[in-house]
Structures are given as structure tokens and as C-alpha cells.
Amino acid sequence: MSTETVNPVTGKIDEQALVTKANRQDLRFAIIGFVVLVVVMATLFALVLDFMIDGVPRISGEFLTNYPSRRPEQAGILSAWVGTTLVMSATAMLAIPIGVAAGVYLEEYAPKNWLTDIIEINVTNLAGVPSIIYGLLALGLFVQIFRLGQTILVAGMTLALLILPIIIVATREALRSIPLETREAAFGLGADKWQAVWMYLLPAGRPGILTGVIVGMSRAIGETAPIITIGALTFIAFLPPAPLQDTFPFVNFDWLNSPYTVMPIQMFNWISRPQAGFHVAAAATGVILLSMTLLMNGLAIYIRYRIRRSSR
Amino acid sequence: MDASIPTKPADAHIDGPVRAHVVNLSFYYGEKQALFDVSFPIHDRKATALIGPSGCGKSTLLRALNRMHDLYPGNRYEGEVILYPEQINIVSPEVDPMLVRLKIGMVFQKPNPFPKPIYDNVAAGLWVRGIRKKSIVDERVEQALKQAALWDEVKDRLRTSAYGLSGGQQQRLCIARALAPDPEMLLLDEPTSALDPIATARIEELMAELAPSVTIVIVTHNMQQAARISSYTAFMHIGCMVEFDKTTTIFTTPKESRTQDYITGRFG
Incomplete structure (x- = not known):
């Protein structure tokens, strides 16, 4: 002025x-x-x-229930969307607990010194590392050294690594933005650190943490480069073993060791074919992928809304 | 400005120039009505205290006077607050809230300095108004800090953060910040409730010094404070103005039994 x-x-x-x-x-x-x-x-x-x-x-029922095929008009994405769903489940099961725990540790437990400062800077920077680098790391570490194979578990671990920094940073920010009064109220009651964190601070920070999880998962669902690097197959005409079964113990984790493909890879594969029919199929896969992302985000936003309402 | 004062029922209590007239003011937080037909005069260059039990609407009334409620959606004013000598209704939707806030300063319950140097805090109101000339700003900052009885304590550390001050100093800084642009009226919302007795005493002294030159409206839940620093007192209860009169009258011979009960500590 x-x-x-x-x-x-x-x-x-x-x-x-x-x-x-x-x-x-x-x-x-x-x-x-x-x-x-x-x-x-x-x-x-x-x-x-x-x-x-x-x-x-x-898009039709058959498109969702058919396996990929050499004939474009018969090709479907059954193995791709099942693969994406399973890989995302594995990613979420690994990244969310580890990421939140790491965030809580760094913010509430870790001493504040030069070492944790360096860790903090590095964690923040890791969020910006190109995803292909994570793919190469996973190829060297998980596939070649640990000999875990080209499985859903490895894909989940790789994508989890990729989105960990996002979740860690979001968790720390969420904890840091909780008003001092809430923190003091918890400790003032005589709560120990564990109680304060799990009963009061984490619930108060949940909306922020959930936002980080949404951002991370949305990034992971569309990743192609690291998944190609660690050897997702482009042509899979079978499904991994079902996670639920009718005999004890009713769940099984064999699917983690199954080969897989995911939707971005299916798209990538179809787009590089000469036939126009496959290009249409790729576009259709894109629509499904986008809908899945929106569905996932919608669910997370709904959960966040429920949390916010209950804490008011 | 005396000539422009209209004749209203509340004039029974007017005995000097009036800076503003609250006329049948009602206020709604969304659906919930918080003020009911409040009317009283605000005398020029005098301190007016608003007292009453918690939740009686005294803070709501004070915040209405510089349109703080406009910051949040769904709030609604009815009635008038006529500011003299401009003769504008400052709660009218046609009047820009910013215009009202440029005329009327406010000090909040908890000291709320900006995380900036002391000097910048006091100069903030001047900068907002486009006053940038260093010589003028320097002079007004010093004057405001002296008015707020803070100058001697901070004159050697004007460039250090305001967060380094004690709670009482911070609150006096906030008063200096509000005074620097020379507002037509100063609103204080329980300015001493977060302070210790010594800091409170300093602020009260300050009020007494300011009263002859500035129009003050102060919300307080401390009746001794109201009695010490104000010339006029309004007693409120559940959103209504129960009684308005000279402070001496309110505290010695109130007309309403509810006022009497509150002042003698029988409720509230």
C-alpha cells in the first residue's frame, strides 16, 4: 500500500x-x-x-472378468485390477503402520540432536527421489540379494518404501500442529508418553495423517516405473491364490508370493502395441484406474469426515 | 458532536457527549440468538464497563462493536450501533467491516502479539493504514508505547521478538498496538484475565490514564475492576442489558434486583 x-x-x-x-x-x-x-x-x-x-x-462385465488376450476385442483386465488391489493392500499394510510409527517416534520419542536433524532432512528429501530409483533399490535388495522373487510382496514393499516419506512427514506435521493445550492436558493428568500419544495425540492428528496416507496411496496406485523394474509380468492369465479360504485359519497369505501385474503396466503394455483395439482397451483401463483412485480417496475422505465429526 | 445526538429512550442515562449509541441490537450465531434488543450509550472519552456472569453475552456484544463476528459465516446482526460523529450504523451489512475496524481498535483476552519484533508489532496498525514514513512511524510507535506504559521497559530492545516479553508486557504491547493508529474507540475483552495481580494493576492504572483521552469499552468479570476504572457500567444477563448507569450508581444503588444480586455475589 x-x-x-x-x-x-x-x-x-x-x-x-x-x-x-x-x-x-x-x-x-x-x-x-x-x-x-x-x-x-x-x-x-x-x-x-x-x-x-x-x-x-x-468397459463391460467381460472387460473386468477376462484375462489379457492376443485378440484386442477379447482382452480384459481381471489379473490387472486384482493385482493392483492386492499390491495396494500389501503397500497399505506395510506403509501405514511403519510410517505412522516412524513419524511418532521422530516427533515424540527421538532426542532432538544433529542426528535426528539429519534424519529429518533426509526423510523429507526422500519424498522427492524419482520412483525408478526405488525400483532399482528394490531390484538389487529384495529381488537379487534377499531372493524374494518377483512377487506381490516385493511390489508392496517397494511401493511402501516409496510412500513412507510422505506418511512420515504427514504424521509429524499432524502431531506438531496439535495445540499445546491438548498435549499438556494429557500429560497433566499423569498420562505416560505411550498413553498420551495413543489415546490423545494420535486421535487428534488422525485427519492430517489420513491426508498423508491418501496422498501416498494415490501416488502408489499409479506408479509404473518401479514395478516394471522389479519385474511385474505384463501377461498373466491366472489369479493369485485367494486371501480367504473355507478351512482353518480362513485367511492365507500365499497371494503375497504370487507373480502379478497391475493396471498401469497393463496400460503401458497395450499402448505400445500397434493394434488400435488395444489402445481403446488401454483408455478403458485408465478409466477403471481413475475410478479406483477416486473410490479410494472418497473412502478416505469419508473416514476423515467421520473422525472430524466425532472429535467435535 | 453533541448536536448530532438523537433523542432515544436510553437518553435518561446520558450526561455527556456520546461516541456511539447501541440501539436495539440483537445478534445471532446462526440460529441461536445471543443478544436481545440491547441498547445503551457509549460516552465519549470515558470508560464503559460491561459486566455480567459467564455466557451473558458481554464478549459477544464487544466483538460486535468492531464486527469480529463477520469473520465467521452464519452470524447476523439486527438493530443499530450508531457511531458519532460520522453517524454511520457500524453493524449494517452495507458498512464494510474493515472500515469499522480502522476506526475501532480491539485488545483480546489472551495477549496475541505477532511473532515479530516489538517495533513491528506496534507499527503494524500504521503500516496497515498505509503510513510508511519512518519518522512518523517511529514517533507514533514511541508515543503508543509510552501511552501503554511500556516504553521504558522495551526502548532498548525494540528489534527483539515480542515473544520474549512477559504476559503482562505482551498485553500492554497489544494495547500499544491498538493505540498507535489513534482509534476512535478502544475495545478490551477481559484484558487482564490471563495476567497476575501486579500486571493487572499496571493495566488498570493504564486504563485510568487513558480514559480522559480515549473512549474505552471494557469487558470484565472482575467487579472491583469495573468499579475502579469505569465511569459507566452496563450489567448484562443471558443476552439482555439489565441495567446501564453511572458506575457509582450501579455499585451503590442499582435499580434492578438482579444487578444487586450479582454485585453482592449472590449469583454469577
Whole structure:
């Protein structure tokens, strides 16, 4: 703001001029913001619409229940969407507990010294490392040294590594933004650290942590590069063993050791084929992948909404 | 400004120039009505105290006077608060809240300095108003800090963070921040409730010094405080103005039995 709103003779402030100026400024910013929003949304919408037009007509019950095929019109994504679902489950089961625990440890338990400072900087930086690097790490470590094979477990571990930094940072931020009063109220009651963290601090931080989990999982579901590196197959005409069974103990984890494919890889594979029919199938896979992401986010947002409502 | 004061029923209690007139003010938090037809005058360059039990609406009333409620959606004012000499209704939706806040300063319950140097805190209100000239800002900052009886304690550390001050000093800093732009009226929302007795005494002294030159409205739940520093007192109960009069009258011969009961400690 300049000094033109101050009367040079009397030194009095022209309040009305200040208000008028502020309103004009607000309007200008609102217009710029709106234009940017429209441009961004229009681009996104056009992109989604484009492959919806290509892909939606191709989606049918058979598309979801058929295995990939050499003939484009018979090809389906059964093994891909089951693979994606299982890989994402493995990723979530690994990344969420480890990530939250690491975040809690770093924020609440770890001493504050140069070592933890270095760890903090590195964790933050890890979020920006290209995903192919994680793929190479996983190939060297999990596949070649540990000889875990090209399995769903390895894919889950790789993607979990990829999104751990996101979840750790989100957990720390969520814990840090809890008002001091809540923390003091818990400790003031005589709670020990474990009780304070698990009964009061983590619940208070849950919405923020969940946001981190959503962001991380959304990133993982679309990753292709590291999954290719660790050897997901592009042509799989069978399903992994079912996780539920009718004999004791009713669950089984054999699926973790099964070969797999995921939807981004199926898309990648089909797009590189010459036949136009496969391109349509790739677009259709894209629509399903997008719907799965939206579904997952929708679920997380619903959970977050429920948490927020119950803590008010 | 005396000539422009309209004749209203509440005029029975007017005995000097009036800075603002609250006329049949009602206020709603969404559906919930928090103020019911409140009317009273705010005398020019005098301290007016708002007292009453918790939840009686005294803070709501004070915050209405500089449109703090406009920061949150769903709030609604009815009635008028006429500010003199401009003769504008400061709770009218047509009046920009920013305009009202440029005229009327506010000090909050908990000291809330910005995480910035002491100097920047006091200068903030001047900068917001487009006053940038260093010589003027320097002078007004010093003047405001002296008015707030803080100058001697901080003059050698103006560039250090305001967070380094004690609670009482921080609150006096907030008063200096509100005073620096020379507001037409100063609102204080229980300014001493988070302070120790010594810091409270300093702020009360300060109020007494300011009263002859600044129009003050202060919310307090401490009746001794109201009696010590204000010339007029309004007693509120469940959103209604029960009684308004000179402080001496309210504390010696109140007309309403509810006022009497509250002041003598029978409830509240």
C-alpha cells in the first residue's frame, strides 16, 4: 500500500479510500484466482473426458472378468485390477503402520540432536527421489540379494518404501500442529508418553495423517516405473491364490508370493502395441484406474469426515 | 458532536457527549440468538464497563462493536450501533467491516502479539493504514508505547521478538498496538484475565490514564475492576442489558434486583 491514503496536510487517514482500495485488491485477486482455477480444471477435465470418450464404451462385465488376450476385442483386465488391489493392500499394510510409527517416534520419542536433524532432512528429501530409483533399490535388495522373487510382496514393499516419506512427514506435521493445550492436558493428568500419544495425540492428528496416507496411496496406485523394474509380468492369465479360504485359519497369505501385474503396466503394455483395439482397451483401463483412485480417496475422505465429526 | 445526538429512550442515562449509541441490537450465531434488543450509550472519552456472569453475552456484544463476528459465516446482526460523529450504523451489512475496524481498535483476552519484533508489532496498525514514513512511524510507535506504559521497559530492545516479553508486557504491547493508529474507540475483552495481580494493576492504572483521552469499552468479570476504572457500567444477563448507569450508581444503588444480586455475589 502506498501513502496516498494519508492526507499530507492533516496527517489524517482516509479510511474510505483504504477500504475501497482493499476491496479492489480483493476483487483483482479473486478474478485471477478464478481464471487460474478455470484453466486448470478445464485442462484436467478435457484430459479425463478425452480418454473417457475412448475408453468408457469398451468397459463391460467381460472387460473386468477376462484375462489379457492376443485378440484386442477379447482382452480384459481381471489379473490387472486384482493385482493392483492386492499390491495396494500389501503397500497399505506395510506403509501405514511403519510410517505412522516412524513419524511418532521422530516427533515424540527421538532426542532432538544433529542426528535426528539429519534424519529429518533426509526423510523429507526422500519424498522427492524419482520412483525408478526405488525400483532399482528394490531390484538389487529384495529381488537379487534377499531372493524374494518377483512377487506381490516385493511390489508392496517397494511401493511402501516409496510412500513412507510422505506418511512420515504427514504424521509429524499432524502431531506438531496439535495445540499445546491438548498435549499438556494429557500429560497433566499423569498420562505416560505411550498413553498420551495413543489415546490423545494420535486421535487428534488422525485427519492430517489420513491426508498423508491418501496422498501416498494415490501416488502408489499409479506408479509404473518401479514395478516394471522389479519385474511385474505384463501377461498373466491366472489369479493369485485367494486371501480367504473355507478351512482353518480362513485367511492365507500365499497371494503375497504370487507373480502379478497391475493396471498401469497393463496400460503401458497395450499402448505400445500397434493394434488400435488395444489402445481403446488401454483408455478403458485408465478409466477403471481413475475410478479406483477416486473410490479410494472418497473412502478416505469419508473416514476423515467421520473422525472430524466425532472429535467435535 | 453533541448536536448530532438523537433523542432515544436510553437518553435518561446520558450526561455527556456520546461516541456511539447501541440501539436495539440483537445478534445471532446462526440460529441461536445471543443478544436481545440491547441498547445503551457509549460516552465519549470515558470508560464503559460491561459486566455480567459467564455466557451473558458481554464478549459477544464487544466483538460486535468492531464486527469480529463477520469473520465467521452464519452470524447476523439486527438493530443499530450508531457511531458519532460520522453517524454511520457500524453493524449494517452495507458498512464494510474493515472500515469499522480502522476506526475501532480491539485488545483480546489472551495477549496475541505477532511473532515479530516489538517495533513491528506496534507499527503494524500504521503500516496497515498505509503510513510508511519512518519518522512518523517511529514517533507514533514511541508515543503508543509510552501511552501503554511500556516504553521504558522495551526502548532498548525494540528489534527483539515480542515473544520474549512477559504476559503482562505482551498485553500492554497489544494495547500499544491498538493505540498507535489513534482509534476512535478502544475495545478490551477481559484484558487482564490471563495476567497476575501486579500486571493487572499496571493495566488498570493504564486504563485510568487513558480514559480522559480515549473512549474505552471494557469487558470484565472482575467487579472491583469495573468499579475502579469505569465511569459507566452496563450489567448484562443471558443476552439482555439489565441495567446501564453511572458506575457509582450501579455499585451503590442499582435499580434492578438482579444487578444487586450479582454485585453482592449472590449469583454469577
